[in-house]
Amino acid sequence: MKYAFISDIHGNANALDAVLDDINKQRVDKIIVLGDIAYRGPEPKRSIELIKSLNTTVVKGNADEWVVRGVRQGEVPDQALELMNLEREWIVNRIDQVDIDFLAGLPTEAIIEVDGVTMQAFHATPTSLFDVVLPDATEDKLETKLFCEKDAHLYLYGHIHKAYTRVVNGKTVVNLGSVGLPFDGVTKASYAIVEVSGGTISTSHRRVAYDYNKTIRQYEDSHYPNTQMMKKIIETGSI
Template identity: 65%
Template sequence: MKLAFLSDIHGNAHALDAVLEDITENQVDKIFVLGDLAYRGPEPNRVLQLIQQLDATVIKGNADEWVVRGVNQGEVPDQALEMMNKERDWTVAQLNQADIEYLSNLPTELKFEEQGVAFHAFHATPTSLFDVVLPHTEDTEIEAQLMTAHQADVYLYGHIHKAYTRFINGKTIMNLGSVGLPFDGVTKASYATVDLDGGSIRPTIHKVSYDYEKTINKYHEVNYPNTTLMENIVRNASL
């Protein structure tokens, strides 16, 4: 059995198209989406349509929460707060009430088992949509923040837009990277698969090429309120 995990699409439908095509080619059996679907991209509506058309299990990210209720002071740097709420308001204007309710009602974590392998998946940490756990965090800190809330064999999350795989005390920890806004300097859409075979686990990070200039052109076409910054992020794959 092959499971696919993706997150942090951020309204980049061109990148999502490429990832879904790659997932089909990889003959994936089940798809899981770990949040941050629409906000900060030029095509929030099309991304939500694509995700809702999938036979996928979806959870909420911090950016989905922002779409629902706005960005609060203290959640981003003070100098970015006004602009990020302008971006949020623009995103909401592209959606309908059913979309907002869909995002509002998403669960915040997944706990499931396949072929005797236990999985725990969440957006940032099991207890927060906002906390940051970076790739080179010490093992003890990863255990404390990601692995103590629920016993599992595989832990998966998004949020930091930097894909990695770690093995700690016989457990597998994966960050999926980002479909739409990678921050690792690689201008490719990122997602992960986990192959299961008789209890064995094979985790893989996939980097999928797509025409990111189409995404940049779309930001300009729709008059996105923070186009210059987003163009730089997409073109350089970094903040």
């Protein structure tokens, strides 16, 4: 079985188009989506519609939760709270209640078992939509934060927008990076492929070029509330 894991689209439907086209060329058996679909991008509605059209497993991210109920104090720096809720309001005004209900009803993890291999997939950690586990986290932190709920062979997550793979005490950790807003300095959409055959696991990352200037123009033309910061992230692949 060959799986594509994608996450952190953040309303960048142009990047998602490119990734889905690339996935189609890889002859993947199934796509798994690990959250953050609409918030902070110029095409929230189309991003949700594209994900729904896959008819596949989708788990909830922190930004999906924010679309549903707003950004709360303590979840972001105090100085960013008002602006981030303005962004949330902009998003909500461009989607429907059925879209909000879809995001609200998403599960927080997916367990995949195939050919004797168990994979656990979630947005940030198995117990939180918000915890941050960076690529240089200690092995102890990886074990405490990521391995705490399920004894799996492979753990996959998004949230930090930085693609990496590590092996810790015989368990493989894969961060998918981000489809719509990479933070690792590469201005290309990121996703991961996992192939399982006869108990053998193969993992890889793919970086997909897309017309990010089109996305920037969409931010500008739609008068997005935080256009300058989002343009910088899109142009540089970093925050």
